[in-house]
């Protein structure tokens with residue numbers, strides 16, 4: 255009953271966000287065109303589509319651009335009353351060769367995302383109600399990604415009359431690459447859903463509400479969704495997972511998702527940390543910025559949105575998702591520092607710090623995922639503040655037990671612009687977690703520093719030796735990132751789900 259009530263509530267909020275009011279938006283159409291620029295030169299080079307549009311204005315568009323000067327990468331200029339569309343936003347695509355090799359990014363693709371996003375924002379600020387985007391010379395997918403990610407605003411809890419209306423964005427009818435455009439829209443809309451799940455306040459995104467949202471959205475896309483309860487987890491002997499929810503009044507949930515896009519018997523397993531609020535438990539966090547911990551289910555949001563996108567794209571892969579969901583709260587029933595708990599594989603864990611709870615819920619989820627004999631397991635989690643110290647807010651840390659899989663995810667990151675960086679799985683870190691007298695593992699490392707590496711070493715103890723495994727630490731890219739203008743610099747990001755979609759599609763063929 256409780257689940258049903260919260261489910262209704264969640265759906266109400268969701269439709270609030272999606273409902274677009276056009277009250278103060280004009281019915282005018284705006285067109286987005288791309289233009290290249292090169293260092294030190296003032297000549298204008300249009301994309302083929304923009305070239306044709308310029309011809310349809312008898313060259314007036316080019317004349318106007320020449321009056322203002324070149325449009326540099328990421329810049330936008332709006333021209334009015336030129337040709338078929340009342341507003342034409344010319345977006346600067348820059349010069350892809352200007353990207354440094356060491357940046358490890360496909361510059362041509364990234365420039366299109368940045369340009370499309372800037373143009374959509376400029377037209378939207380001018381109250382253009384319908385935005386039409388060209389193909390950006392065989393980059394329709396990236397144009398769709400930039401445009402869709404930029405056309406997002408979290409305002410579910412604002413009074414209706416105070417909400418900012420958003421325009422509709424669509425592909426130009428006479429452009430080429432409709433299929434690629436649709437692919438970009440599906441992926442970016444799934445990322446926007448991950449952003450919404452992460453941003454929503456914890457009292458409106460409890461484990462039950464999260465599970466209900468996922469059931470509704472993924473079932474509609476043809477994904478099998480099983481929502482397990484605490485009794486099920488007890489039966490499975492998930493003592494590590496259950497120790498985290500001990501202090502919370504909200505019941506825990508465990509999602510098991512299956513998308514069968516291929517006849518492959520063995521699945522790819524995705525595991526996502528779903529702490530819907532992390533107070534730290536008895537090892538309470540400082541109060542400053544504690545509200546950010548509503549997004550401590552970013553790993554879960556990545557897994558469910560990746561599977562949604564794969565299903566909507568009809569990707570030929572067999573994927574299972576495993577998502578442990580609970581709150582980490584202090585109370586008279588909460589786990590105490592020094593308590594020893596048992597994971598599903600029988601290993602005993604001393605919980606030295608109740609704020610290192612992500613690894614505790616993942617331990618049991620990894621054990622359960624392993625029982626399906628997957629081709630490989632990828633787990634993803636907002637796991638450690640230490641990864642942000644190491645890498646900042648522009649890249650996810652990846653710990654890989656398999657070089658081929660590392661190569662695939664590394665390449666996927668450079669294609670999507672949402673990059674990954676490899677971190678070590680040295681025995682040294684494992685010894686720090688496992689060398690104890692009274693129990694098998696401690697949830698804190700013995701030494702100083704390397705907190706992301708010892709966390710990964712802890713997780714490794716719950717993956718069978720022969721199963722290829724990747725652990726992705728996304729605490730750095732969780733929110734307020736400054737490196738991707740199209741995702742914006744404020745709010746929760748849903749990163750790096752586009753890299754996961756690319757990776758799963760390629761990796762299920764590679765191994």
Ligand SMILES: [Zn+2]
Nearest residue numbers: 532609610611
């Ligand atoms: Zn924590």
